[in-house]
Amino acid sequence: MSHRWTLYGLDKLIDIEQLDFPEFEDQLDDVVTCTYNDTIGRDGDEIFHDSMPSDGMFNLIKLEGTNWQVMIIVPDIKDKERGNVQYSIMSMNFHDETIQRKFLQIFKMMIGVVLWPLLFNVDSMINILDSVVDRAHWYDTVVYFENSRQRDNEDDERRLAQWSITISKYDCETLIGSSLDNNPYEIIIFPYIEKQTGFHLNQLPIKYISLRNYLRISENQIRTVRPSLSPSILISQLKYVSKLVKG
Incomplete structure (x- = not known):
């Protein structure tokens, strides 16, 4: 069985504190678990030392429910060299399209974010x-x-x-x-x-x-053999989100 992932560009930096998990659980009628890490390197792995890598760090937010998974990568806003960064990227893997549509509706209302599916050239x-x-x-x-x-x-x-x-x-x-x-x-x-x-x-x-x-x-999705997607994939696509946000 393969796992299908769709990537979305977001026009805001997403903060984990903006996410209302009880609201997700109530609206989706599901148990939602969250993983958060604010020390992810460009290769998608956690950085265990104090020194900042030359190409910056990223925040990872992962939400999981029954037969679905969402991952959000956010450029570290403490990275001064990135300037006025105002974008994030998200991947979604839902087995049920109805649940996916409901999640997107809740997410957009909760965050007040504009999002769009990414296409790959x-x-x-x-x-x-x-x-x-x-x-x-x-x-x-x-x-x-x-x-x-x-x-x-x-x-x-x-x-x-x-x-x-x-x-x-x-x-x-x-x-x-x-x-x-x-x-x-x-x-x-x-x-x-x-x-x-x-x-x-x-x-x-x-x-x-x-x-x-x-x-x-x-063009519009990634399929994986494993039931997970490397954060490095999302990080590699951030520059394309940046170009679209900046117009």
């Missing part, structure tokens, strides 16, 4: 891959294309209706070698694919990119 998909990659454990990477354009000649349409490019986990590891670059997909792997195939991925109809047996990213 090639650049943001690659950023997600780089945010979760573990150099000790690679995955077969599949880029799947689907041509949804209607053409007068149906035979031509069928010939290039669907196709894919696969690069094995062993090839990924070999390509990276001893490189210490923090963005291996952006800097090494995808440029290699473009060089070898002649395809410019930004110009092709990508339906999804997957790390086999781990996750799959399509």
